[in-house]
Amino acid sequence: MSNSAKVLVIDDEKLARANLRAFFEDMRYQVVEAANGREGLEVVSSENPDIVLTDLRMPVMDGLAFIAALREKWPDTPVIAISGAGTLKVAIEAVRIGAWDYVTKPVRESGELEVRVKRALEGARLLAENRRYYERLEEQVQEQTLEIRQSEERYRRLLSSVTSYVYTVTINNGQPVNTVHFAGCEALTGFTPEEFSVNSGLWWQIVYEEDRPVVNAISERILNSPGPLAIEHRLCHKNGLLRWIGNTLVPHRDNEGVLVSYDGIITDITERKEAEEKVRSLNADLEQRVADRTTELEQANRQLESFAFSISHDLRAPLRHICGFSRILAEDYRQQLEEKGKDYLKRIINGCDKMDKLIEAMLEFSRYSRQPINRMTVETNHLVREVFTEFETELSERQIELDIGNMLPCEADPTLLHQVYFNLLGNALKYTRKREVARVEIGSYQSDRETVYYVKDNGAGFDNEYAQRLFGVFQRLHRADEFEGTGVGLAIVQNIVQRHGGRVWAEAEPDIGATFYFVLPVVNNVGNV
Incomplete structure (x- = not known):
């Protein structure tokens, strides 16, 4: 990540903004400032910063209102909440409504702030890259869909302009004895009617080897079929390329119902087959991409749930220390405290109890979110x-x-x-x-x-x-x-x-x-x- 990123610092305290400006300028970031959330939105509109750090308690418009407004108009801009003492619940609310991360005042560990800012910038870069990727994918899908439609149109024009390839097979005692290939066979097979006439086995030779069992089966079925039969198979063109054909067999019988001949009507369906294969390939590719994206989203959701669980779990240890030492003060040093001190201590203990209930509620919410469903x-x-x-x-x-x-x-x-x-x-x-x-x-x-x-x-x-x-x-x-x-x-x-x-x-x-x-x-x- 290049250090040319632009950072917006929002804080109503001028000294706090100055300290953060010095910190980021030492890291060679560009820095712009605002004194409250309303000014911050104006700066975002005019300066388009790459990341925003905002205090939560400010006049005019506080940090939570700013984050909500930012998410509505600039949802991809990363924002880190800066919480002061006693505003941890507000910081958690900030993360819930859209902040990417939060740090507490005073920021004593510059390394921690640097890591969080770089992580947020990297996340924003990946998010933008992912969006561009899906935009390109959508363009490619549209282009390929257009190509398929154009290919189908070319195929329809070809069918309307090319004479069908017709051949006739004469039958005697249930066996083919003569085959005549008519005009159009050269366009589809590369061989002239004369070449088919000289070599009676040429037709069978150009049928693609893997398709010969199917062609042989329909040739036997036509002997007893009262009506036309159709098959699609491949031919080896004279130029060595494979072509897909539609082969429809129409039987002709004498007055006693004995098969005397049948006509074969052949149409080149190569372009249609190629278009169908493109559609199948495209659908398979799209299905795989959707499956991959779904997996990525499920993994992201699991990581988010794990993140919430970790935050709640990690908050308990320091909270218990605060609560435990406060109770020791209240019990062992009660006589040495003035009434105001006792009141302050009571408020600390009550606040700890309330925070502990909130953390337990977050953990409970996380547990039920992750519990598998057994219907x-x-x-x-x-x-x-x-x-x-x-x-x-x-x-x-x-x-x-x-x-x-x-x-x-x-x-x-x-x-x-x-x-x-x-x-x-x-x-x-x-x-x-x-x-x-x-x-x-x-x-x-x-x-x-x-x-x-x-x-x-x-x-x-x-x-x-x-x-x-x-x-x-x-x-x-x-x-x-x-x-x-x-x-x-x-x-x-x-x-x-x-x-x-x-x-x-x-x-x-x-x-x-x-x-x-x-x-x-x-x-x-x-x-x-």
Whole structure:
């Protein structure tokens, strides 16, 4: 990667921009600056940088809003988020909405920043190269398709202008005794009618050796056939080249039905055969390219899931150190701390606990995303009742009306489907907690080739305008002090349902309740959707 790349640095702190400018200029990069996200978008439009480093907390337009806007208009421009102390959750959100990577302030290890920037630039180069490759491939496909059409047109013009090659075979006592080749044979075989007349075995000699058994078989069948027979085979032209011909045999019989002769009508189909072979070859090549690209995408998805898993896993060790030492301070040095210090320490511990829950949620999401699907027939009525037993304690302490309606069976992974119902029922019980009498209804119905399943409650509900936001990772429509949670449960539901080939959606009204639907495609008895 050449160091002529242009870097855009966005930070509302002038000193931070100056430090990053000095760092990148020492590496011989071009550097442009902006003080907030809005200025950053203007600079991207005018300067077209190769990579962007943006702070996350800025006035006017923060880093998350900038990244979202950048992804919409310049999706291939790599961006690295710079997070300050206490903004790790924001950094993770930045990666989720489109940042390629992130670093934390202060950037003490210049080598680490250099590696991340070079890795992002290399990724952008490969992405652009891949796009150009597929554009060239599409052009080649169009060119080859045009060539095939032109070849077929030439073939049609040839057929309309060239006289058919006709020959007649005389039969006596079921045996061929004479063959006459007429005009047109020289254009197709290279041999004149006279040459065929002098050499009675010439026709058999120019039939391609591998095709002789098929030609011999049809010659025997014509003796007993009431109508024409057709065959396609190859001939060796006088110039040594192989030609494909269509050979149609038309029998002639006397009044007693005895075969006395048959006419052969031959057409040169070489161009058509070559065009068909080109189409087959092109289709095979395209299928292989699609298969290769699919493999690449599957590998990229696995790497992305592994990346998310690694980030979550690697964050736990330093977080546990922070939490552990904070608890030691709170327990062993409590008497030496002022009230303000105790309050700060309490906030640190609470923040660590919250972050630990978020990390656990990310790990759980990653686990369900990678778990293989083992389809089998699932009795959903039995599965739902099993899930309810896991909420026995809460059910016994509250007044809850449960209505389990008609539950149609389905073809799904029972473990993953169990998690779908566990998350949906858990949500229903949580958001009906403030109701004196909570009502939860579970059922299903058939719609075309889909089975629709639903979980309905009379809980807090929400504005239906924001329904799709519910299924994003860490997306919540209620405050944490109202209802606890991490915002991952419904994302897991959507991931599992979509991996089964279905879809999920929600309908609700504020303070009335919510209904969550999901559909699974009908699977036939051989396992095909």
